Amino acid sequence: MKVLVTGATGFLGSHIVEAALAAGDEVRVLTRPGSDKSYLRTLPGVEIFHGDLGDPDSLLSACRGVEVVHHSAGRVEETGRRAQFWDANVVGTRNLLDAARAEGVDRMVYVSSPSVATDYVGDRFGIDESEPYVREPKSLYVETKAIAEQEVLAANGPDLLTCALRPRMIWGPRSGGWMSLLLRKIRSGRLPDLSGGRPVMVSMTYCEHAAAASVRASRSDRVAGNAYFLADAEDVDLWRFARDLATALDLTPPTRTVPAPVLKAAVTAFDTLWRLPGLAERVSPPLSSWTVAALTVSSTYDTTAARRDFGYSPSVSREEGLLRYVEWVRSVGGVPAVVG
Template identity: 30%
Template sequence: MASQERWCMVTGGRGFAARHLVEMLIRYEMFCVRIADLGPSIKLDPYEEEGTLGKALKSGRAQYVSADLRDKARVLKACQGAEIVFHMAAPDSSINNYNLHRAVNVEGTKNVIEACVELQVKRLIYTSSASVVFDGVHGIFNGDESLSYPVKHNDFYSATKAEGEALVLKANGEKGLLTCSIRPSGIFGPGDKLLVPSLVDAARAGKSKFIIGDGKNMYDFTYVENVAHAHICAERALASKGTVSEKASGQAYFVTNMEPIKFWEFMSLILEGLGYERPRIKIPTFVMMPIAHLVEFIYRLFAPYGMKVPQLTPSRIRLLSSDRTFNSSKAKDRLGYTPIVSLQEGLERTIESYSHLRAEHQPKRDGPSKVHKYLGGGRVADILLWKDKKLSLVTMLIFVAFYYNFIASGYTIVATISKLILLAAVFLYIHANMPEKIFGCTVEKVPVSAFHCSEEKSQRAAVSVVSQWNTAVGILKSLCRGSDWMLFLKVVMTLLIVSLLGVFSFQRLYLAGVLVIFVAFFIYEKKEEEIDHLVSRITRFGSKLKSDTKKKDL
């Protein structure tokens, strides 16, 4: 490296916003860029190979270093020779793990500050979050930097981000180090692996039709290139001499697109842009919160066994239903920041970058569904899957009529069977004596063979009964040996379920059964992929739980 080369370092340099900052720094030829991240080596996406970053890495104008912020020695190595550090590294905000967030956002930030002081780095710019002033209870409308940190934050990410920010601002002026903090709100844009993909997943699962709250909450979003631009504005302001640098340093700045919009309108624009329906059904927050608390509790129990972070958590519900708008005047006045990409243009670029997730690109089912095949693919399948809506409705009404006339009436089994045989006899007699045509319509006669049970069918039925009996005997033998605890658990759970069903009367079970068979099969066919994926995840989770239990026993 030539002595005249000026270097900057970007922590978390392979993160969403950091990638855009790295690209911008290289394009502007302001600095040679050292990219620090957790990976042992840098892996470029195809578009990066021949792009700005790929060329800079080949020419030596960019470097990659593997660095864990929790290891001070590696942080010192990454900061060596840097004139400025952009501290953007942070864990995924959706992972509400206090130990992880504190280790990176607080202890890791301490290591970065100490490295900057020891190595005489001139400027340190910290990427904070607008959430550092949000308590999850009170909405924020046009909030500015006079807002103090709340006593209790909405989540561990926000709480530890606030701690890290306070450390950075306090370090301003220490041995000539100048610092400031950028607080972006609602970052979006190409390359985001959280917002748009999760929206599309929800849309494909049929969950995007819901609005949490009244749908009127206002929000400030920030296009990712504007976030990168704000960091460069901050660096230029700190590098300036005199009053500009003095006014800019030691301060925190809210950064947005300066175009507040209804949160759910923003989400709708993205969904519509990708060909999905916009959310329409409003669910009150007080209805969702108990469910979210239950989901979070289940996650805490099963996270050690590999359960993925759920989207439905109390902190997320508060974020989706609260007002959160911020005033960026201070960033404009002291840093010279104004958005370089409008909200509309940012949305268009974002939607275009996710064109592969458009609704029309969803995999189409080839041939009949699995459930259609399971039901035999004939008239029964057509009825239960509502292929012939008229026939399905008539059949369901017959089941309901049977319920009210024979089950809900309270008849004994003997009386019910007698009435059914009587009705069948009357129907067959009248049907047999009807003319072949009535008003031009042909009346199909019921052949005697329809009631005949062939010897082959009788044998199959007998073999099936015997097979089921032998299976039950095999289970009893296995239980007597006491060697298969999983089988024992399955038997116990099955009997418990049966005993629970026994609490309900036959009348209720019949009516519920009719509703289920006419609804469950239909829903499964429509959401086959999502349900199969969920079942697969539950199965994998169960297998992992079983494996972990066996290891503990050993």
């Protein structure tokens, strides 16, 4: 098949490109002119197309002759103005949907997030797709991703099959985002152990699993109009993972603890302070109720639907994935090169 991948210069997008090539697809990537395409140029057969989600004309050209769109581009930063998130995640997705329909694209696989249907108000295990969308999104990212996902699924019809994938905590070689942030805080010694002495069980999704899922979903008719949680085969104790990661990279694991009343007071103070106009647009708070919940609340996901409808089959173990990630970190110059 001829496929278009958005976000291909990013972490997951680059892995989707690799998975599509391995499946025998012809791959075109949508990239902005100034983006770093050095890795994509090492992949034989990739057609690099310059365009932007905010430029409808470029999207029409990018979608021309394409059968499948893998849409993984979007704004994932912690900071920014509402208009930036809205334009990147909602308007950009609308523009791409319009272009796909106009050019006769058959299918679109949208990379969403489990946060669109997770409140993190208490430990939850085996969350499935019956979970409703969050009523009070805790961030502009969650709000705009939820809107975009619902519009993608609503666009499903006879002329364009659509589905959404919700991989949790994507990790592995070439990752940035939460893994780089975790490494940065471990390296600096500023990350306390917030587990409270109990396991915080989470689902994570190795990069190759998420990428393979996007390709598999693009080949299934059963996915039409549906969203799917993705996760590795085994749930992970988040703080044990952080300790294992630190040890593997010769860093000091988090050991310092924070009394619960002190943590609660700090989170309340930061949440209040970061309501000041303009502050959240420029700087991420050291702690917030959202980030603390993500680090202290167990949340795991049931992938039965993905296994049933498109043969989702995660095969890389946590131990193997961690070895591959550590090898990659060392290959690019070690922790300093990764965290900046």
